[in-house]
Amino acid sequence: MTATVENNTPKAVETARSAGRFLFIAAVVLICAWVLVPIYLLMVNTLSSPQEVTGFPKTGIPSFDFSSIQFFISFAGVAKALWNSVLVAVLTMILSIGIGAPAGYALSRFDFPGKEAFRMLVVMTRAFPLPLLALPLAVLFIRSGLDDTAIGLAIVHTVLAIPFAVLITFSLFSGIPLELEEAAWTLGCNRWQAFQKVVLPLVLPGIAASAVFAFTISWNEVFAAAVLTIENRTLPAFLVQNLNVSPLHLKFAGGAAMVIPALIFIFAVRKYLFAMWGIANR
Amino acid sequence: MTPKALPYLLLLPATVFLLVFFVYPFIQIALLAVTGPEGFTLQHVQTMASHWKFNTALGWTILLAAVVVPIQLVMALSMASIVTRLQTGRSAILYIFSIPLGLSDLAAGIVWLAIFEQSGFLNSMLYGLGVVEQPILFLGYQNIWVIFLAVVLAEIWRATAIVMVILVSGMGLIPKEYYEAGEVFGASAWQRFIKITLPMLRPSLQSALILRTLAAFEVFAVVTALGGTTLPVLMGETFQWQFTLQDRNVASAYALVILAISIAATLFFLRVLRVPKGATL
Amino acid sequence: MAEIVIKNVAKSFGSFQALHSIDLTISDQEFMVLLGASGCGKTTLLRIVAGLETPSQGEVWIGGRRVDKLPPRERGIAMVFQNYAVFPHLTVFENIAFGLRMKKLPQQEIDRRVNRTAELMHIEQLLKRYSGQLSGGQRQRVAVARALAMEPDVILMDEPLSNLDALLRLEMRAELKGVLDESKTTTIYVTHDQVEAMSLADRISVMNGGKIVQAASPVEVYRNPAARFVGSFIGNPPMNFLPAKRASNGQWQVAGLEMPGPVAGDALEFAIRPEDLTVSPDGFAATVRVVEPLGAHTLVTAEVGGKPFRAVLDSDLPVSPGDELRLSPKPDRVRWFDPETTRAV
Incomplete structure (x- = not known):
């Protein structure tokens, strides 16, 4: 009985810890995405042709067309x-x-x-x-x-x-x-x-x-x-x-x-x- | 040169500069707002106050600050706590977190315009998911609350970084021993945050909140980029009166209003978050 | 040839009087130590000699020249700072050469002096390093080498060893003594460490509350303290003090004993160093409170006449707390102080 308890407690703690660790990493990734994605989208638009910029729907992938920049x-x-x-x-x-x-x-x-x-x-x-x-x-x-x-x-x-x-x-x-x-x-x-x-x-x-x-x-x-x-x-x-x-x-x-x-x-x-x-x- | 005069000599340029270009112009603003050709007058203030856009502009400005600043505070506290707990990749993540610090509100407005405009990425995503069949005009005058939401998002996106940076520096000044003592006496991580971090962070919280709230009252370019003049705010109205309507006096009256609510907010935070004498680090 | 004369120097910071009218002459090539607790004004006095602080009144003369109005660079001094102040952006070589370059000496002479002083301080293999790559002891050596390279008339040292750990301090102390003796430069050395002061000084100026209480040779300061403060500050453990009353027979009554003493007033203070006590039946009645064996000796803290009283006894002697002892002072080592003026009688 005591043996099981001793074995289980560290496991439970470990599960809790790894869950916390996962949440922590998820939060970091989420905030990074929150900061970076809008900038990425602006760059997509910048690196697309004027037609693509006003076009719909958008793919979210730049076409590396420099005519907007040239304009x-x-x-x-x-x-x-x-x-x-x-x-x-x-x-x-x-x-x-x-x-x-x-x-x-x-x-x-x-x-x-x-x-x-x-x-x-x-x-x-x-x-x-x-x-x-x-x-x-x-x-x-x-x-x-x-x-x-x-x-x-x-x-x-x-x-x-x-x-x-x-x-x-x-x-x-x-x-x-x-x-x-x-x-x-x-x-x-x-x-x-x-x-x-x-x-x-x-x-x-x-x-x-x-x-x-x-x-x-x-x-x-x-x-x-x-x-x-x-x-x-x-x-x-x-x-x-x-x-x-x-x-x-x-x-x-x-x-x-x-x-x-x-x-x-x-x-x-x-x-x-x-x-x-x-x-x-x- | 005597050593006694040296510090004054070094301060002279900054003092003169601030007196001429900071103190004097603010006196000018006050004078412009309450004087006319015949001396003192409240006419400009009345013109401002009776204009139909004044109350809405004041309302939207205060509402914006009231929504944005608390959210930013909570987010910045979380981000700062995350950063202080990071072991690997701290500097890279810190850099990413603080990127928006360098962006202007105009740039932020344009960034979020790419998402919210009619052919933008939000519509593209909703369309792709089959939620909508036609792109929606989010930023039209019928959807003033969507414009407000877009402005809120853009402001949170852009200006949370500065709050985080201030708080991270503030947390860096709190000696580790306090946390260790807290742990020894049995405080949980959450209790340590509430009982140790927050109270000791008061000076940083104070400067961050004052800085952010005043900046929120000055919101201008984000709103212009996302909603044109559909969503009136005080700074935008000031700009309108100065330029489109060419009336400096009313523009100055608006400036006085922004100044007044700024001072009120500053005093509020100074009072609420004051640190008792001798209770500093 | 550089004699330092300090005449009537005082310094106040706002309403705080840091120094009260100091008069002190330090002869050429003398090693003078300013000793005192923190806040006694010793560092202020040193900084006034250096020119880093202006005195509120008084004069400072170095080598027959009045210098108190001159900036530090014109006083012919070099200084070693407590935190070493080794310039972090320069190599050790450039640090030592810094003052020489300011003097616009020829490169050859600079090389010669840097190498000579580096050798003297045993840092010749560190010349290309930066201060961040040095240990505390090495930085200290650089700071001393930098001062010596200037070949100044006067070297001023502000607690140069206080940031080193105990063992290193001992080693550097011996080395400093050798190097400074060799250089024959007039030196003022500030410290709060009495052992350092004793081992280095030709003369010690004991300071307290912005005044010099006694300026004399180390042995003199130890054996014949000019004031109660000196006795209580110097010596570890410090002197024991007991009140003394004049008896009708002209003798002095101290904690139940009668002994001869100076002819002065009705009340005095009796003083004796803990190591000048022996266990003998005609001594003070003492109740042992704490016993601290120190190896060679045993430090006994006892109570005599209701006052704490320490004795350094032979470690062979069996003592334990609660014991009653008889401690008798060596008659030639007894000192007397006037309780009013606190001066020695």
């Missing part, structure tokens, strides 16, 4: 919109890191009166619907000649990206022990040399990741881009303006043009995503 690329305004998107995103990247990183460094290395006030200012930006900034800035930009320019839009996107740039660089710099800098000072460096020779090489990958993050924020932003540009539309602004007049295959190719770089960006910064948010929460 998209040669469509009036698309090339320019793509170029504008890249230009604005690069400017945003430079501005937000150039302005945000020094602030992040100051927050991580110094204690000074007013530090909390600055932190509040940065945190506050996250509690405001930032794309709305485009409305009053449109007026300001017209007055200062920044309307419909890449730099004007990049400024608004920088407001969006700066809180992230500050908090991410803050956590990056906080991860470099102050002792390393102090060691460099005692070894003959002034502040700038120590930063350049010791801190910079160590944070560079992280800075690059947060720069890519800023790029992505700008690359994806729709509302402010649509409000602030007329001639020099970025890709999302261009697409959203033409949504109700453009044919389906143009939308899908445009969607793919936005998604593919994003996939690459996330891949590039994947290691840093969590480190960034871990500290940024505090």
Whole structure:
């Protein structure tokens, strides 16, 4: 009797465990499918001819016909919109890191009166619907000649990206022990040399990741881009303006043009995503 | 240069930038919304409030956030728990889970358009299964609830990743010893989740919920991509007044409404999920 | 030639006074250890000498030059940090060469100095490695080599051994002593480990509450503590203290015994080190509470006059808890402290 019990219990536990294991794997597969299948379907449409895109029913298998893509690329305004998107995103990247990183460094290395006030200012930006900034800035930009320019839009996107740039660089710099800098000072460096020779090489990958993050924020932003540009539309602004007049295959190719770089960006910064948010929460 | 001045010097560009391009414009918005040629006026606010689309836009926006955010929270918690328990392939699966993080709402709208449009994949599947004989026009104005559902799905699909990432980082900060202590004292996996993970995750939950709820109030391009103007939302109306109707003042009034509900939501989450002093990690 | 003179240096962080008016002279080639519990200000004092912290008041002189307004790089110092601070993005060679390159020395000289110091610290086979590939002890060696390669006037060490495990610490301690003796460089060494301090120092400055309580040779600090704190901080186990009252005959009454003592006031504190006690019939009446055999000796914690009282006894002596013992102090080892000022009398 006792022997059977002893034999049965581990078996029951094992069954329960393998059932749990199965459920766990099923959940992982299901969520992966939930994320990936819609992207796959968009790619199917992008890699099909315009006729197939409007055709019915669909097979769900791409025909690898590039005429939709060709149509998209040669469509009036698309090339320019793509170029504008890249230009604005690069400017945003430079501005937000150039302005945000020094602030992040100051927050991580110094204690000074007013530090909390600055932190509040940065945190506050996250509690405001930032794309709305485009409305009053449109007026300001017209007055200062920044309307419909890449730099004007990049400024608004920088407001969006700066809180992230500050908090991410803050956590990056906080991860470099102050002792390393102090060691460099005692070894003959002034502040700038120590930063350049010791801190910079160590944070560079992280800075690059947060720069890519800023790029992505700008690359994806729709509302402010649509409000602030007329001639020099970025890709999302261009697409959203033409949504109700453009044919389906143009939308899908445009969607793919936005998604593919994003996939690459996330891949590039994947290691840093969590480190960034871990500290940024505090 | 004295060392005392250095931190201020480093903060100067960011401070000036935020004052000029963040604080000042928001003051401008408030002014635009309540001033006319003769000074203070509530006329723009009245124009906005009396327009037939205002109440529906406000209603749909809040309903959308109320439906999307809780579902995202539950999904993100499950995903984060799964990720923290993974032993093999953790980084690959984490990458897949966080892909939507990099996608814009416009792209998400277009992705789901491929599924929901009349000749799209949902109709193709239903047709293939013999459920329907004719493709259905899901995204027409007669089917406003289907549009709403499509928007909900697209939003959940796109923006759950950011919540998950925040929660995974937050879970990473909880020392393992707490779970081991919980196990020693006989707490089951579910009890450990309820009694240890959730309370210690409060700061992360707070930032994730604030971030997501505000973003949900700003929903715009997904809705436009899937339903045009059939499903009115606040941000879409703001855009309409700014562009199609060329009335900055009413657009600013709309902006103030979004701002108001955003601040209300922020304060709500700050209060509900506050961490008592000294109870932090 | 680098004598360090610290004149009236004080430091406060906000309302917290970390250092109270410190005066200390460290002569050329001297090995000075700053010893104290954490928070006593020893590291702050070291960092002020290094230039990593600015004093709220006072002056610091190195080699006849006033340096307290100069940045660290202009003070002729080198420093070894508690966490080693070996640059992770550079090889061991480049770490040691870092300061030399900043000085713009010719490559030949850099090679010579790196190789010489690496040999000295027995890390010549590690020169191509990165810090991530080194053990804690090896990193420590790199940090010391990097400081020595600078051929500085002064070497400052901030608890350099505290992150090593016990055995390695012992080994590195002996090695450091040899290397630093050889280099004839003035050294300030911060530690909270009294054994480290004893074994390395020419002179120990015992610090407490932002003040230097005593600065003297290790034996002097141990044998003749200038204040009650020094006696209670140095020595393991520390000194025993008992209250003493002046008797009518001029003798001092301590826990039932009468003994001669200094002529000062009505009340004093009697102090004796645990190893300066012997078992003899005319000693203090002690009730044994805890017995800890340590091999060579047995540590006995007893109660004398209602106060805990420790004695280090020969391990052959049979003792067990509850026993009554008579412990008598070696007369020449008895010390007296003023209970008001806590200074030695």
